[in-house]
Amino acid sequence: MAIESHVLICGGSACSSSGSNNITAEFKKELEAAGLAGKVEVLQTGCLGFCEQGPIVKIMPQGTFYVHVKLEDVKEIVSEHLVKGRVVGRLCYDPAQAKDPHAEANIPFYKKQFRIVLRNCGVINPEKIEDYIARDGYKALEKVLFEMTPEQVVEEMKKSGLRGRGGAGFPTGVKWESAAKQPKGQKYMICNADEGDPGAYMDRATLEGDPHSVLEAMVIGGYAVGADKGYIYIRAEYPLAIERLQIAIGQAREAGLLGDDILGSGFNFDIELRFGAGAFVCGEGTALQHSIEGKRGMPRPKPPNSVVAGLWARPTVINNVETLATIPVIINKGADWFTKIGTPDTPGTKVFALTGKVNNSGLIEVPMGTTLREIIFDIGGGIRGGHKFKAAQTGGPSGGMIPEQFLDLPIDFGSLAKIDSIMGSGGLIVMDETDCVVDIAKFYLDFTVEESCGKCAPCRIGGRKLLNYLTKISEGRGTLQDLENMERISKAMCKASLCGLGQSAANPVLSMLKYFKDEVVEHVVDKKCRAGKCSKLIQYKIDPAKCKGCTMCARKCPAGAISGALKNPHVIDTTKCVKCGACEATCKFGAISHG
Amino acid sequence: MNEPIEKMTPEISAFIEEWKSKPGNLIMVLHQVQQTYGYIPRNIAIEISERLSVPLAKIYGVVTFYNFFKLEKAGKYKIQVCLGTACYIRGGDDLLKALEKELGIGLNSTTPDGLFSIEAVRCLGCCGLAPVIVVNGNVHGRLTSKDVPAIIEQYRKQG
Ligand SMILES: Cc1cc2nc3c(=O)[nH]c(=O)nc-3n(C[C@H](O)[C@H](O)[C@H](O)COP(=O)(O)O)c2cc1C
Ligand code: SF4
Ligand code: SF4
Ligand code: SF4
Ligand code: FES
Ligand code: FES
Numbered sequence: 001m002a003i004e005s006h007v008l009i010c011g012g013s014a015c016s017s018s019g020s021n022n023i024t025a026e027f028k029k030e031l032e033a034a035g036l037a038g039k040v041e042v043l044q045t046g047c048l049g050f051c052e053q054g055p056i057v058k059i060m061p062q063g064t065f066y067v068h069v070k071l072e073d074v075k076e077i078v079s080e081h082l083v084k085g086r087v088v089g090r091l092c093y094d095p096a097q098a099k100d101p102h103a104e105a106n107i108p109f110y111k112k113q114f115r116i117v118l119r120n121c122g123v124i125n126p127e128k129i130e131d132y133i134a135r136d137g138y139k140a141l142e143k144v145l146f147e148m149t150p151e152q153v154v155e156e157m158k159k160s161g162l163r164g165r166g167g168a169g170f171p172t173g174v175k176w177e178s179a180a181k182q183p184k185g186q187k188y189m190i191c192n193a194d195e196g197d198p199g200a201y202m203d204r205a206t207l208e209g210d211p212h213s214v215l216e217a218m219v220i221g222g223y224a225v226g227a228d229k230g231y232i233y234i235r236a237e238y239p240l241a242i243e244r245l246q247i248a249i250g251q252a253r254e255a256g257l258l259g260d261d262i263l264g265s266g267f268n269f270d271i272e273l274r275f276g277a278g279a280f281v282c283g284e285g286t287a288l289q290h291s292i293e294g295k296r297g298m299p300r301p302k303p304p305n306s307v308v309a310g311l312w313a314r315p316t317v318i319n320n321v322e323t324l325a326t327i328p329v330i331i332n333k334g335a336d337w338f339t340k341i342g343t344p345d346t347p348g349t350k351v352f353a354l355t356g357k358v359n360n361s362g363l364i365e366v367p368m369g370t371t372l373r374e375i376i377f378d379i380g381g382g383i384r385g386g387h388k389f390k391a392a393q394t395g396g397p398s399g400g401m402i403p404e405q406f407l408d409l410p411i412d413f414g415s416l417a418k419i420d421s422i423m424g425s426g427g428l429i430v431m432d433e434t435d436c437v438v439d440i441a442k443f444y445l446d447f448t449v450e451e452s453c454g455k456c457a458p459c460r461i462g463g464r465k466l467l468n469y470l471t472k473i474s475e476g477r478g479t480l481q482d483l484e485n486m487e488r489i490s491k492a493m494c495k496a497s498l499c500g501l502g503q504s505a506a507n508p509v510l511s512m513l514k515y516f517k518d519e520v521v522e523h524v525v526d527k528k529c530r531a532g533k534c535s536k537l538i539q540y541k542i543d544p545a546k547c548k549g550c551t552m553c554a555r556k557c558p559a560g561a562i563s564g565a566l567k568n569p570h571v572i573d574t575t576k577c578v579k580c581g582a583c584e585a586t587c588k589f590g591a592i593s594h595g
Numbered sequence: 596m597n598e599p600i601e602k603m604t605p606e607i608s609a610f611i612e613e614w615k616s617k618p619g620n621l622i623m624v625l626h627q628v629q630q631t632y633g634y635i636p637r638n639i640a641i642e643i644s645e646r647l648s649v650p651l652a653k654i655y656g657v658v659t660f661y662n663f664f665k666l667e668k669a670g671k672y673k674i675q676v677c678l679g680t681a682c683y684i685r686g687g688d689d690l691l692k693a694l695e696k697e698l699g700i701g702l703n704s705t706t707p708d709g710l711f712s713i714e715a716v717r718c719l720g721c722c723g724l725a726p727v728i729v730v731n732g733n734v735h736g737r738l739t740s741k742d743v744p745a746i747i748e749q750y751r752k753q754g
Pocket of ligand 5: 014
């Protein structure tokens with residue numbers, strides 16, 4: 001019997017955690033029972049991008065897209081859809097699909113996306129090398145080994161204009177060229193899979209959904225620069241990605257795609273995993289190398305650059321996961337094809353982890369030059385709960401808050417730098433009017449202060465000072481002079497810090513002061529937080545017109561701040577109130593509010 | 596405080612042998628230890644120091660640098676609250692408060708019966724499900740503070 005349909009079940013981290021493994025097993029069982037086992041193939045894929053709606057099941061070739069699938073729904077999908085060919089309308093993301101099963105292309109979430117990095121993610125079974133090979137996998141490696149000299153590979157990469165997706169945007173071809181020019185001898189390729197930005201999971205999804213693409217690119221890189229050894233430095237917090245990589249490395253070795261004499265070409269290259277251990281600074285190249293060497297992950301001053309003296313003082317290329325996953329496609333389709341995508345500043349695509357206050361939170365890939373408005377409103381489906389857009393943060397703790405006025409700016413490395421943010425690695429956090437800019441800046445500084453390695457004073461002391469000022473402001477103790485001091489300290493940190501962590505840690509503060517000054521001044525002068533987030537500035541009030549005098553709130557208040565007679569309006573003594581919010585949660589009549 | 600003495604398992608012993616001659620082995624060995632015991636027991640650290648010929652001070656220097664390594668044993672149910680940005684913005688700190696209230700303990704501590712401990716982590720890569728907590732590796736996502744008591748109860752019942 002020939003295979004007629006495929007059932008794709010998302011095995012990404014988010015969907016796995018909501019039970020997609022059991023769903024896969026259930027599908028196999030039900031298909032067996034329906035006598036379809038030979039006709040319908042079940043495969044568990046990587047992230048389909050729509051994590052918030054998971055677990056996701058997709059039926060091919062129709063492309064019917066089922067969301068929030070539960071174990072008990074499986075029987076119905078099998079008996080209705082796969083046996084009788086009738087789409088199960090109630091489980092479709094888009095009800096229009098019930099009528100036209102080919103409507104996937106019309107789901108707004110997918111329509112504006114363009115997939116290079118995620119080309120196989122959600123399409124193949126990441127635990128089967130055959131699936132990767134069937135989709136042109138390892139073809140680029142073959143081409144490179146047998147049809148190109150290392151110099152030609154470097155040249156092609158330079159021509160493609162690919163810029164590193166780990167955050168800094170350094171041209172990959174130039175980096176490879178410098179490493180290739182170092183004298184022959186031991187050199188290393190490192191894949192940076194530390195993914196330190198808290199709130200971003202692009203690299204995790206890529207490794208879980210298409211691990212071979214990264215392995216293939218590392219071998220290509222090794223060939224181009226003359227390295228025979230590669231390390232993947234991956235966060236220990238990503239067990240599923242680690243497991244898939246281990247499987248992939250085993251399969252690639254077995255297939256002669258890793259190890260000695262790859263494909264009979266005479267070229268040797270092997271890859272080992274090293275685990276990160278929860279230190280953000282270890283994403284920085286030199287710190288990462290110290291960590292692989294088994295030491296504390298402290299950055300060191302440059303020069304020498306890693307391409308000259310990196311891991312164990314040998315020439316080393318560090319590339320990010322997403323950068324690497326792009327490379328096989330560039331080799332296969334050519335630099336000329338690649339430069340037509342994206343912008344002149346940054347050719348290609350970018351994967352974003354779109355999160356925060358958007359309706360469709362998930363993993364997306366768009367051509368560079370797409371605007372934030374398209375990402376947040378067309379793909380992301382706008383702001384949740386009918387709220388209003390306030391800001392978007394790219395670049396995580398190293399980036400800035402982008403205000404509404406830039407929603408239509410085509411984004412690439414250059415354009416984001418001009419508006420005081422950075423591209424970063426791809427975290428994109430959307431905030432609405434219930435988020436407070438002071439609170440967010442404080443959140444990020446809290447993070448960078450905790451993660452600073454403490455080696456240099458500007459970052460260690462400056463970060464702490466910024467955090468203290470932000471705390472003061474959020475508690476209504478700030479002064480206008482503090483704002484000026486913050487700006488001065490921020491600029492000093494940018495200039496004088498030793499590594500990228502300190503150099504960019506002040507970005508959230510600088511963008512806050514530049515684009516949201518009104519809101520900050522309100523905290524300082526009016527002692528008011530318009531978002532109602534800064535708890536010390538919140539005032540709880542009882543509306544006498546709505547209060548029925550039921551006394552519930554007074555009984556709940558831990559501070560004894562509420563008084564009033566039975567059946568009479570109650571009042572809150574704001575000097576006693578500790579702003580716990582218990583009264584508001586208790587009142588059945590909606591008489592208590594805060595602001 | 597009395598430091599519990601843990602037994603070195605044959606797996607760890609074999610792992611140390613396997614990695615002994617590889618450069619940069621210390622962190623990988625510590626990962627194995629952390630995974631087995633849920634923390635880095637002192638007697639094991641001493642043994643590693645001897646077998647890898649690494650000064651104990653260096654081992655502790657490394658252990659304290661990296662957040663992933665813990666010096667104290669976690670509860671039987673290790674609760675990790677995500678305070679990454681995506682989770683924070685969707686109320687991760689409310690979950691933390693609710694957990695602290697429900698269990699009567701603060702961050703980085705363990706209930707007196709040894710059943711639960713709470714720690715904060717920065718992003719588990721499940722941001723699509725924010726806010727998220729993880730109990731012994733099981734992810735609970737799309738939570739509000741109202742869901743917390745039921746989750747705790749579920750584990751408490753298992754004892
Ligand atoms: C504090 C800090 C954290 C970083 N974290 C990461 C990370 O998690 N992943 C990553 O790929 N690059 C990270 N980088 C950037 C790397 O230093 C480096 O530029 C990058 O891995 C190079 O690869 P690329 O050229 O392919 O982008 C970080 C940099 C700094 C300063
Ligand atoms: S900038 Fe911060 S993280 Fe970087 S070396 Fe200096 S103290 Fe360490
Ligand atoms: S709970 Fe509401 S109605 Fe009752 S006394 Fe308090 S404010 Fe008034
Ligand atoms: S917020 Fe808390 S402390 Fe303040 S009045 Fe209400 S219950 Fe009392
Ligand atoms: S993990 Fe399933 S869609 Fe992302
Ligand atoms: S921020 Fe919580 S899982 Fe990413």
